[in-house]
Amino acid sequence: MDLRRNENDGNSEPTQFPAQISHLALDIGGSLIKVVYFSTSRDNCIDCEGESSANDTLRLFSGNCKHPVLQGRLHFAKFETSKIKDCLEFISSKELHLGGFQHHENPSKDRKFIKATGGGAYKFAELFKENLGIDLDKEDEMDCLVAGANFLLKAVHREAYTFMDGQKEFVQIDQSDLYPYLLVNIGSGVSMIKVDGDGKFERVSGTNVGGGTFWGLGRLLTKCKSFDELLELSHQGNNRAIDMLVGEIYGGMDYSKIGLSSTTIASSFGKAVSDNKELEDYKPEDVARSLLRMISNNIGQISYLNALRFGLKRIFFGGFFIRGQPYTMDTISVAVHFWSKGEAKAMFLRHEGFLGALGAYVSYAKHSNDNVVCNQSTQLPVSASYAADPNYNPLSGDFNDNESIQCSVYAA
Numbered sequence: 001m002d003l004r005r006n007e008n009d010g011n012s013e014p015t016q017f018p019a020q021i022s023h024l025a026l027d028i029g030g031s032l033i034k035v036v037y038f039s040t041s042r043d044n045c046i047d048c049e050g051e052s053s054a055n056d057t058l059r060l061f062s063g064n065c066k067h068p069v070l071q072g073r074l075h076f077a078k079f080e081t082s083k084i085k086d087c088l089e090f091i092s093s094k095e096l097h098l099g100g101f102q103h104h105e106n107p108s109k110d111r112k113f114i115k116a117t118g119g120g121a122y123k124f125a126e127l128f129k130e131n132l133g134i135d136l137d138k139e140d141e142m143d144c145l146v147a148g149a150n151f152l153l154k155a156v157h158r159e160a161y162t163f164m165d166g167q168k169e170f171v172q173i174d175q176s177d178l179y180p181y182l183l184v185n186i187g188s189g190v191s192m193i194k195v196d197g198d199g200k201f202e203r204v205s206g207t208n209v210g211g212g213t214f215w216g217l218g219r220l221l222t223k224c225k226s227f228d229e230l231l232e233l234s235h236q237g238n239n240r241a242i243d244m245l246v247g248e249i250y251g252g253m254d255y256s257k258i259g260l261s262s263t264t265i266a267s268s269f270g271k272a273v274s275d276n277k278e279l280e281d282y283k284p285e286d287v288a289r290s291l292l293r294m295i296s297n298n299i300g301q302i303s304y305l306n307a308l309r310f311g312l313k314r315i316f317f318g319g320f321f322i323r324g325q326p327y328t329m330d331t332i333s334v335a336v337h338f339w340s341k342g343e344a345k346a347m348f349l350r351h352e353g354f355l356g357a358l359g360a361y362v363s364y365a366k367h368s369n370d371n372v373v374c375n376q377s378t379q380l381p382v383s384a385s386y387a388a389d390p391n392y393n394p395l396s397g398d399f400n401d402n403e404s405i406q407c408s409v410y411a412a
């Protein structure tokens with residue numbers, strides 16, 4: 001917390017507190033910028049004994065309480081990286097950039113540092129300085145992905161779930177039996193990380209065939225103007241129009257000796273070779289569906305192989321490629337299930353796209369006077385903003401960017 005702005009020596013009149021105190025963290029990726037910020041109002045501040053009144057806010061900031069607790073909400077937002085100006089405007093309009101911290105090595109310089117991760121923390125550092133007058137305090141992307149995943153798995157109720165045959169089932173996480181697991185983050189590209197504990201991990205693999213491939217190829221092949229349009233299109237398509245199935249090679253038969261049914265895809269997009277058709281002759285929705293299936297299946301398979309390498313039974317998938325899409329999750333789950341013969345389990349996270357940003361957020365805790373730890377959160381509330389997202393299915397309980405997590409923050 002920025003304590004200095006609210007210092008009170010006990011003699012003077014209480015300072016006027018801002019209605020909202022925010023900590024801002026950014027994950028600036030190849031495709032999307034993810035924004036996480038914490039906000040609370042003075043009414044929401046409680047002291048060590050758990051009372052809640054405006055005066056506790058005073059004690060909180062004057063430091064009379066050793067373990068002050070702020071209750072508030074974590075908010076989430078995302079922007080396309082190509083529209084970074086929109087993100088800067090958003091931050092500026094909400095004055096989120098004021099919620100950074102100051103490096104104690106250099107307190108005389110009244111500069112704010114904001115925690116940021118992802119390649120864009122390097123690429124756009126100057127832009128943030130010029131536009132908002134803030135410095136980005138860079139946190140390693142892999143560190144943040146792992147810290148964000150561990151935070152969600154430990155602190156957020158009903159965060160992880162399995163998805164098979166259209167059925168979503170929340171997974172009860174036993175904190176004493178969380179590690180090891182494989183974290184697969186499907187962003188523009190894909191990182192696969194073996195996680196053994198808090199801050200204990202190794203990036204064991206990756207693939208350049210990821211979310212950027214789906215969106216990039218999909219845009220070229222279907223002329224879709226937005227990612228959501230491409231997803232929507234894929235819902236309506238049939239991949240069999242363009243994929244070559246085992247049965248089409250084997251005269252309608254299964255190849256049971258090696259465990260392949262006639263309906264298994266033998267070759268994604270394989271029909272396009274012999275069909276003698278042009279791109280225009282295929283329905284864009286069929287192309288979109290085939291592409292989504294190809295990429296999801298490939299990632300599921302590589303993930304399984306990496307889980308096998310290290311004997312890992314649990315694979316958590318994150319990244320904004322997933323977008324809570326049933327078809328994507330089903331394909332990944334089936335691939336993991338099929339190749340592992342049911343031994344390994346694919347699991348998904350409700351805050352799938354915000355792992356890096358959450359990791360950057362919790363890294364504020366490293367700074368002694370800005371010791372911020374989210375200890376708890378409740379089930380996400382239902383919000384009216386769901387209706388605005390065409391891909392949100394209220395029955396499935398998917399996470400929406402406009403949602404927030406209720407949490408407590410210890411400010412030391």
Ligand SMILES: Nc1ncnc2c1ncn2[C@@H]1O[C@H](COP(=O)(O)OP(=O)(O)OP(=O)(O)O)[C@@H](O)[C@H]1O
Nearest residue numbers: 029030031032187188189211212215227319320321
């Ligand atoms: N509104 C959207 N616009 C663009 N891509 C989207 C959108 N929603 C979901 N996606 C998908 O999410 C992917 C980006 O995911 P994510 O934000 O997790 O990664 P990133 O941080 O941008 O990438 P990287 O980590 O590789 O730098 C895109 O490649 C695309 O497949």
Ligand SMILES: CC(C)(CO)[C@@H](O)C(=O)NCCC(=O)O
Nearest residue numbers: 187188189190191205206207208
């Ligand atoms: C380069 C990063 C880490 C940037 O987020 C990501 O896009 C990625 O993991 N790409 C895959 C690169 C590879 O391992 O082939």
